[in-house]
Amino acid sequence: MAKNVKDLLAEANSAVQKLSPTEAAEKMRSGDVLIVDVRDPTEVQQTGKIKGAVNVSRGMLEFRADPESQYHNPAFQKDKTVLLHCASGGRSALAGKTLQDMGYTAVFNIGGFKELVDAGIDTEPA
Numbered sequence: 001m002a003k004n005v006k007d008l009l010a011e012a013n014s015a016v017q018k019l020s021p022t023e024a025a026e027k028m029r030s031g032d033v034l035i036v037d038v039r040d041p042t043e044v045q046q047t048g049k050i051k052g053a054v055n056v057s058r059g060m061l062e063f064r065a066d067p068e069s070q071y072h073n074p075a076f077q078k079d080k081t082v083l084l085h086c087a088s089g090g091r092s093a094l095a096g097k098t099l100q101d102m103g104y105t106a107v108f109n110i111g112g113f114k115e116l117v118d119a120g121i122d123t124e125p126a
């Protein structure tokens, strides 16, 4: 049976652990994490981004994450802890499920940009 976006989100949210902004900040402090902002570049330009985050729009994610791809971003390593966020946590859940399907083992959805900023997480210009 065909799935709709609600089904896909439910699947992604049950597969990918969601972290609160406080838990996300703890993981960031621990150091060795890759923070991925999956919003589109136009959105990131408007708000800036989480300090140290890499902006990979969801459309490019598989290509940046696959070491066999000519578009691979070497920051993507399958054994690395990956913290994903978007604007509200939907796209990052779907992106997290995709990374898990690609063999990434420590993938977390840290939610939406605004909730992270409201929790005091540092930002920087895009």
Ligand SMILES: O=S(=O)([O-])[S-]
Residues within 6 Å of the ligand: 086, 087, 088, 089, 090, 091, 092
């Ligand atoms: O960024 S989003 O969760 O609104 S798709």
